[in-house]
Amino acid sequence: xxxxxxxxxxxxxxxxxxxxxxxxxxxxxxxxxxxxxxxxxxxxxxxxxxxxxxxxxxxxxxxxxxxxxxxxxxxxxxxxxxxxxxxxxxxxxxxxxxxxxxxxxxxxxxxxxxxxxxxxxxxxxxxxxxxxxxxxxxxxxxxxxxxxxxxxxxxxxxxxxxxxxxxxxxxxxxxxxxxxxxxxxxxxxxxxxxxxxxxxxxxxxxxxxxxxxxxxxxxxxxxxxxxxxxxxxxxxxxxxxxxxxxxxxxxxxxxxxxxxxxxxxxxxxxxxxxxxxxxxxxxxxxxxxxxxxxxxxxxxxxxxxxxxxxxxxxxxxxxxxxxxxxxxxxxxxxxxxxxxxxxxxxxxxxxxxxxxxxxxxxxxxxxxxxxxxxxxxxxxxxxxxxxxxxxxxxxxxxxxxxxxxxxxxxxxxxxxxxxxxxxxxxxxxxxxxxxxxxxxxxxxxxxxxxxxxxxxxxxxxxxxxxxxxxxxxxxxxxxxxxxxxxxxxxxxxxxxxxxxxxxxx
Amino acid sequence: xxxxxxxxxxxxxxxxxxxxxxxxxxxxxxxxxxxxxxxxxxxxxxxxxxxxxxxxxxxxxxxxxxxxxxxxxxxxxxxxxxxxxxxxxxxxxxxxxxxxxxxxxxxxxxxxxxxxxxxxxxxxxxxxxxxxxxxxxxxxxxxxxxxxxxxxxxxxxxxxxxxxxxxxxxxxxxxxxxxxxxxxxxxxxxxxxxxxxxxxxxxxxxxxxxxxxxxxxxxxxxxxxxxxxxxxxxxxxxxxxxxxxxxxxxxxxxxxxxxxxxxxxxxxxxxxxxxxxxxxxxxxxxxxxxxxxxxxxxxxxxxxxxxxxxxxxxx
Numbered sequence: 001x002x003x004x005x006x007x008x009x010x011x012x013x014x015x016x017x018x019x020x021x022x023x024x025x026x027x028x029x030x031x032x033x034x035x036x037x038x039x040x041x042x043x044x045x046x047x048x049x050x051x052x053x054x055x056x057x058x059x060x061x062x063x064x065x066x067x068x069x070x071x072x073x074x075x076x077x078x079x080x081x082x083x084x085x086x087x088x089x090x091x092x093x094x095x096x097x098x099x100x101x102x103x104x105x106x107x108x109x110x111x112x113x114x115x116x117x118x119x120x121x122x123x124x125x126x127x128x129x130x131x132x133x134x135x136x137x138x139x140x141x142x143x144x145x146x147x148x149x150x151x152x153x154x155x156x157x158x159x160x161x162x163x164x165x166x167x168x169x170x171x172x173x174x175x176x177x178x179x180x181x182x183x184x185x186x187x188x189x190x191x192x193x194x195x196x197x198x199x200x201x202x203x204x205x206x207x208x209x210x211x212x213x214x215x216x217x218x219x220x221x222x223x224x225x226x227x228x229x230x231x232x233x234x235x236x237x238x239x240x241x242x243x244x245x246x247x248x249x250x251x252x253x254x255x256x257x258x259x260x261x262x263x264x265x266x267x268x269x270x271x272x273x274x275x276x277x278x279x280x281x282x283x284x285x286x287x288x289x290x291x292x293x294x295x296x297x298x299x300x301x302x303x304x305x306x307x308x309x310x311x312x313x314x315x316x317x318x319x320x321x322x323x324x325x326x327x328x329x330x331x332x333x334x335x336x337x338x339x340x341x342x343x344x345x346x347x348x349x350x351x352x353x354x355x356x357x358x359x360x361x362x363x364x365x366x367x368x369x370x371x372x373x374x375x376x377x378x379x380x381x382x383x384x385x386x387x388x389x390x391x392x393x394x395x396x397x398x399x400x401x402x403x404x405x406x407x408x409x410x411x412x413x414x415x416x417x418x419x420x421x422x423x424x425x426x427x428x429x430x431x432x433x434x435x436x437x438x439x440x441x442x443x444x445x446x447x448x449x450x451x452x453x454x455x456x457x458x459x460x461x462x463x464x465x466x467x468x469x470x471x472x473x474x475x476x477x478x479x480x481x482x483x484x485x486x487x488x489x490x491x492x493x494x495x496x497x498x499x500x501x502x503x504x505x
Numbered sequence: 506x507x508x509x510x511x512x513x514x515x516x517x518x519x520x521x522x523x524x525x526x527x528x529x530x531x532x533x534x535x536x537x538x539x540x541x542x543x544x545x546x547x548x549x550x551x552x553x554x555x556x557x558x559x560x561x562x563x564x565x566x567x568x569x570x571x572x573x574x575x576x577x578x579x580x581x582x583x584x585x586x587x588x589x590x591x592x593x594x595x596x597x598x599x600x601x602x603x604x605x606x607x608x609x610x611x612x613x614x615x616x617x618x619x620x621x622x623x624x625x626x627x628x629x630x631x632x633x634x635x636x637x638x639x640x641x642x643x644x645x646x647x648x649x650x651x652x653x654x655x656x657x658x659x660x661x662x663x664x665x666x667x668x669x670x671x672x673x674x675x676x677x678x679x680x681x682x683x684x685x686x687x688x689x690x691x692x693x694x695x696x697x698x699x700x701x702x703x704x705x706x707x708x709x710x711x712x713x714x715x716x717x718x719x720x721x722x723x724x725x726x727x728x729x730x731x732x733x734x735x736x737x738x739x740x741x742x743x744x745x746x747x748x749x750x751x752x753x754x755x756x757x758x759x760x761x762x763x764x765x766x767x768x769x770x771x772x773x774x775x776x777x778x779x780x781x782x783x784x785x786x787x788x789x790x791x792x793x794x795x796x797x798x799x800x801x802x803x804x805x806x807x808x809x810x811x812x813x814x815x816x817x818x819x820x
Contacts (some may be wrong), residue, residue: 051694053818074696089691091684092810102684103695113677414621 002065004029004161004192005050010059020056021216027161027198027209028222032183032193034203037213038434039404040235043196044086046213047163051083052076054378063161077103082154085163087148092139096132096149097121102157117156124155128185129178144175151182157330160193168202169432180206187381198236198434200229210222212236237436247446250470253282256423256454257303261310262322264298272298272436274478280423285445285455286468290459291497297340297476300427304337305330307472317422331360336416340427342457346412349401353391354382356400357415389414390440406437413441417448424448425456432462442468462493512767513651519770520763521655521662524732526715527748527755528669529710534617534750535673536706537686537811538586541597542578543714544738545604550718552608555622555640555729556615558629564723567629568658568776571714578604579711580704587703590815602740609731622722622729623721630772631656631724658720663756665713670752682706686809699816714738736792743795746806765791 003026012020020042027033037043049056052070063079070076076083088232097114102120104112110309118134132148141149147167154162162202164183168176183193183206195207198373203210204224212235220235257280264273273295280286290296301307303314305327310437314322316333324330329338339345347356358367358378367381369372382396389410391403399410409429415438416424430438447469450456459465465472472484474496481496527544533540534725550571578600585596609620616622633656639649673679685692685772689699721737722729740762748754772787 033518052696072696073694077696083694085694089688089694091687091691093687094684098680098689102680103697105680106679110680111675342553460631 001029003027003062004064006040006060006062006065006195007318008060009049010046010049010056010061012049012054012056018216020049023059023213023216023218025211025218025221027194029079029192030187030190031208032187032195032206034195034197034207034219035212035213036197036200036203036210036232036236038198039406041213041236042216043213044165044217045087046163046188047083047194047196050076051081051163074103075216077157078160080158081163082151082157082159082161083163084147084150084154084165084167086167086169088143088150089264090138090146090149090216092137094138095137096152097134098140099149100134100153101469102153103490104157104398115222120156121152124152127189127220128155129182130155144171144178147171147175147179148182159191159206161194162186163194163196165196166198167195167238168197168199176202181492185402197404198218200232202287203232204229209358214238233435237439245446245467247444247468248450250284251451252284252470253452255279255281256315256317257456258315259303260313260315262299262314263301263310264295264307265310267337270343271310273302276475276478276480277312278473278480278483280454280456282454283449283452284470285449285457285468287464287465287472288458288475289454289462289472289493289497290460290475294475294497296458296460296475297427298478299475300340300425303456304335306340327360329362331419334422336421336424338409338412338416338424338426338429342408342412347400347408351400352397353386353400353411354379354396356413357385359415361415385418386411389444391428392468404434409433409441410437413444417444420451423454425458427458430461431456432458462497464492466490466493481488506739510647510650512730512764512771513653515767515770516760516764517651517659519765519766520759521659521682522725522737522761523720523744523762523813524662524666524756525713526719526738527744527759528544528665528752529713529717530745531669531673531752531755532682532706532713533710534745534812535686535687535809536682536703536815537816538583538703538807539593539597539813540582540707540710541594541742542582542600542604542738543710543741544734544736545597546575546578546599546711546714547721547738548601548720548732549578549604549732549736550717550728551713551722552604552612552622554715554719555625555722556612558625558723559616559623559728562626562629564625564629564719565639566602566731566762567723568631568716568719572712574636574717575715576708576711576790583704583707586706587700587817588818593813593815612675612729612731615671620731621775625723625727629723630727631658635725656720656724658716658724660673661716662720666756667754673752678702678705683809686801686811689811693816693818703816738794740791747798749806750809762791762795772786779804796814 005027007023007025008088010020011021023046048054050061052072055071061070078155078251097117098395101113101117107334130148132145138146139148153269167179170223171179187193196201207224209221210224211218212232214236260277261271262276263271265271274301288296302309305325307320308325313320316335321330321333347359367377381398386394386396390411391407425453429441445455457468466486472488474481474493476497476499484492526547530540530543536646553574554571557570558564582596582600585591586593593786612620612622633654636649636653640646673683681697685699685702693699695804721733744755744758744762769787769790773784775782
């Protein structure tokens, strides 16, 4: 059978960046083909070429065996290629129906197209488990449904091949499972799916074939049945990956942070952090596990001084600092904070890296006297941090938003670790970060611990918690459900995360 | 009774340029191009209409030239905003300054009357229709005196509102135009040209401002005098915000502002308990009301999401 799509010798440069090097790929009709690689490996560029956003400098695209030229998205759509973008291409104030019809109206008036689309949506909903209310305003739908609208858009345009770019990044596990069921149904009915992701588990769970990209090249294509997570990870990074973090036993010292009967209430008066007590000692990593939204974020905010507790104490090196509610004061006391949401709280996208690298420490005398900021010093500081923490590209003048997620996170971790804190609190250190950077970030955090500093780690990734922590606390509905050692089984922690108490906190 | 009829008829007259400019702004801004330059486009159109009409002796030729001039200015704004991705507010302000200066300089050079254009003869103007046979009939006559004493351009303005509302809601062009003002990337990925859509919107705005300008100098008045648009373009923008970027509410807002202007004209020289109200105070009222209404009396006003943001094809 002829492949649905063939890419032959695709080459693309952006200035000095060689984004795609002689890439060749064949996508079998009716299969789910995964393309995996670290951020910046060239996956998105390749798909953008296939969808007509960019033109390849060299190479050939064949659709169903025929060589084609794809100069624009409309060419791609006409050839039966549909794309579901990572950031949805939806008009939020429009209804589902209007979004589906946009660009495929078929006449000067949209009335007939809306009628046709409504009937088509009913059919697609039945065939593929793609139910959406056609009259709902897209901006008011949850992301899972918005994604469904994107898929419907592509199918309405007669897509035979569907490209999904990092589709699960915004989805809950349940929504992701539903998406995978939809994709399977699509391929069962003869459609072809290209799935771009950097999540190895998804590749293993859903794809038929997988191609691994690294630095612009396809380094391997495998049948998914014949490979495993370890091999793929190794191919992605180009060397053996330690899936388990190597660290020696902890040698805890005196208590640095003590949280006593801490309660925090939201505006409606509901306790989101409910009577939580624990302590963190020098030279240990305490991990807080839990399903997202069970009070971890609020707990972090209180400890970092961003919000004030309703009651209870945060005792840091013998002083109750909880009542202060002042992050700058906290930092001055020797507490560093890597926030969960790096885009909104960790850095400022439109600032250059050097500026983002001093946020929260900008008042230090080492960066200029009085009201003056010494730009040379700021840049020099950023430069050395970027080199030490392997931030790529190591350009202090590049806008923060231009770095990949992993490199942004390295920039923030560098800033906080270099402040020489007694306690580092870290929220979701590796969310949206690629494997190479994850490994590095873990190594630095453990190094900090081995230097005798205290670390409080909050993560929804159970693997991360288990491999990093010396003690594990599990939060559920604002309360600490229990404490376990690093040898706790996944099942044991899972039960606690689900709120099944085996012992009182 | 006669005073009220006059006041309402005047309201309709005064709101015509506001409606045209407001709908011009509606088209432009729904496509994502902020148009501060409505005022400038109207002003240059008013000047060109009066000049061309004076030279050629035809109101229609005046109108035609006014529309051309206004569209030319609109295209400058379009080029700056769409191709060059410039700041749309700056470009609009530049259009306003250019129009104000150019009209006076050219007017002085051509007609040597200190920036004025020569007074137009009747055939050089859009005169109101008259139906004297209706005016004596009870009730019908009252309506006729309010609604049937306007020039063709006024009826055009009132026809443009439902036409625009319909086109935006029901046509392919309208759907795409609204989409490009909200999320141009969605339009681009659907295989539709963002620039072409925005240019079309900007040209429509130019045409409507051209008609508005011609109405001011050849229908409301019989010559061009400097700064004769007197901020109507900005009031139209205020009305647009007030109306939350929708056509029918925009009509209502423009009628309200037109009513205030009419009251301003009528109340000049009025006195309360023997105290003469200063003319300036009366003239100020529509503007004060605009500020008050915009500051407090309208709910959240949500502009098209992409308005003012140049589209860069970047991911």
